[in-house]
Amino acid sequence: MGHGSTAPAQPRPHACRDASDRLRALSAAHESADPAGARPSISASWRRSWRAGVDTAVASAPLVYDRDVIADARAAHPLDRHLPILRGLLRQVADETAHLMVITDGEGHALWTEGPGEVRRQAERVGLTEGFCWSEGSIGTNGIGTALASGRPEYVYSAEHVARVLHGWSCAGAPITDPDSGAMIGCIDVSATVAALHPATLALVGAAAQLAEAHLEMEMRRRDERLRERGMRHLRALRGERGMLVTPTGRVLAGEPAGWHGLRLPVPAPGLALTLPDGSQAVAEPVGELFLVRLPGPDGVPSGGACEPRPAARPLLTLSLLGTERPHARLDGRRLPLSLRRAEIIALLALHPRGLNAGRLSLELYGDVGNPVTIRAEIHRLRAQLGDLVRAKPYRLACEVDADFLAVRRLLDEGDVVSAVRLYRGELLPGSDAPAIRVERDELAARLRRQVLDRGGAEPLWAYAQAEPGRSDIEVLERLDTFLPPGDPRRVTVASRLDEGA
Template sequence: MNFPEVSIDPLERARRLERIHAATLSEPDGGESPRPVVAASWQRSLEARIDPNGWKPPVVFAAEELEEQRDAHSLAGCLPMLRRTLLDEVGECAHIMIVTDAEGNILWREGHPSVCREADDVLLSEGTRWAEEAIGTNAMGTTLATGAPVQIHSAEHLVCTYHSWTCAASPIRDPETGEVIGSIDLSGPLHTMHPALPALVAAASRLAEGELAERMRLRHMRIAEREMPRLRASAGESAVLLSPYGRVIASEPGNSTVPEGPVPRTCGEEFDAGNGRKAVLEPLTEGYLLRTYRVSGAEQRDPVLRLRFTGMFPEVELNERAVRVGQRHAELLTALTLRPEGVNAEQLALMVHGEQGNPVTVRAEVHRLRARLGTSIVRTKPYRLGARVEADFAAVRSLLREGRVVAALDRYGQGLLPGSDAPVVREEREELLAGMRAAVLAAQDPELLWRFAHTESGRWDAEVLERLLETLPARDWRRAGTRARLDRLLNDEG
């Protein structure tokens, strides 16, 4: 994640950033440079002819148009949760919460009254546009440009008007399409910068995506209930019910021809469905019906890429053939698995190397990975995987969603790539740990707690050990060792 160093006083940091800002714009090749994510944003902004002195964001929506945009936007239903998370939880902190659409237009702005008044003075207000090409480097515009969380402090803003502000923002993606549909931002006077704010904003964006995913699930259930009779296929055919965006909602029991990803949405035209089958798409009131049928006796196999990344060492199989990969290639495969829609070199460098990442380096790493797995498996423009991926860390998520905690713990192992410090891996590993830990604690099952307490993640978790002692029978032989480990942990903390 692209957050600035926050261990020093924010006012002192602001003075240093002012010096960097002035020096960089007057002598681009001299002196101290801004962070890479900021430098790249300044370059994009300057190429868009943003004037660092006195530039203002354009007003794009009048009051009546703003209401129409809000009502039509999918994030409208997430506002109560975002208020609770970002405003109610921080109490009287001098911040405002801002929600934009995918183009950087501010749809909602709420928060501390005095900060709202200050924001009005600089047009940080509803109905204005804050994309980088409209107002230069800022947290909302830069998070939309990079697709990653970012904090912009003081003179990291390209336009001098906003040097007295600090902002943290995170993108929000549609769970069905994977596309960025907006951003969530916390902004305030520069002295209010706090290390917890970027993490809070990133957590809020995840919560919003969770609400959107739940709404998608309910919408798919309604479509399935209405259209299930249409799944009865003729002899030799198979049928699959698809959402309006081409995702599988339901299929006949035992149907082995369910597509792995989105399908072409040209209705009535036959297309190749793989494995020696043809398919035709039929439009429904909501969504589509995909009918497939066999046209030849030849059984064609789609490539299958199996990733086992929750052990001590990464293991990869391509069509049941073991492929040796190192840590860096495992990190790249993790990133590409988590972003099936594809990423560019800049995004991949940020995911794997952090803000110090170099797109040139990552292109070379992907080139070597393609040589190992094949150019049809690791594709370019954008970078993505061209195989059916079966990843153990993805299976853990699915099993937890289904409530199958025992099976999830079986796949969890030592956590995702335990030796990796790549941002994308670290973030996914922490989320899997949080989900696994919560499910084990909620189960109140001594066997599950015992097993989790002997993973690398749970070995020194005081709450897990305490819950294990509460659930183990009085005469169970495991109590003594658990008590000894808990006492040692508590004494060390003391």
């Protein structure tokens, strides 16, 4: 070649080249059950697959969702609204005439597939279509299940699959992590009936997964701002005590120490001890959609005197009235036990911030047999506990109010079923016979149940079934039974309850 001449450009190698020799070595490794001849990520996947009992002769991935359930599973998944963006990116690189795009949930259940007719027909023969499970434990090493198991993008070609029926396929998958919970919620996969995929395919699915995570994070940040705005009044109500606002998934949104903002704590539970980043213990108090965590001082108790009091603000009354026979309130963080009658009155005043006169309040509490004189006596006793926060003419609350049942209402209005179910710990004042409380209780329960059935997936349905009346709701349990995959330990509980209700 003469000086100054340019060598012809060499084609980029496939991600898995030297196919014939490599495939023979992999086939031999399969026969001997010795993964030493495979790439490290593949040999680790083979071991996991064998421990799970996957048979190399398996003919297809298993069906987990019937056709009548798949639409609901899609609608309940957080990636549903981001599909147009993902499709657009994948189509820029993937060969639309030869590749199949698959998007699954975090368990490897295929929810969406797109591709040309011939590839789809071949994919259906091995269950690479909507409703089938592609976890490693179901079908062995594959681009979807292996990516979900390892937590990173993976490609699998030909004989690297455990199942021999997949040796005519190659695939590349990348997991998607929910920035809120930190859990893997799905996988994006590109598959084709070829011996090897182009090296750009792995980068493509990785970029698509990152794009999905970026959009989920933007949604989370917008939601965080709304939650922070609503929750800051709880921090202000501490009057100098140190405390933090924590999401139900354990993320610190605001508070002191400032350096803890953005950290992830163990998922809080009402009334249970929570281990903080410095090793100390605190208790998480539910405040609407968030938790308020009061931080202990040097002596192990919440600090209060070391800081200057904050400027005076409207008092904050926090109501916990869902699913409890012992309702209570917190007034600027101070716990106030409530009798059932006082809880009913406060709940009605919270529902009517502009106030109710004695006659209307009597009707709401007692129905036609009510007496305004009785109401005045009840208000007098309530004022002994709350002071001038209860005003007259008309009766109303002269403070900020944050009630758990009102927060569930708001979340249902916003279509946030997952958060609504998480906050709903049971029916509103279940021991109350007040006519207006019964109406509000039944309406809230009916709205939540309908949205859970119409728009909830397995997790919202399961959460709803943990409290009354969901525990014995046959329709909810039957719906949940269709969503839970085979082998899910929760199926035993669901089946037991269904048998009890039969």
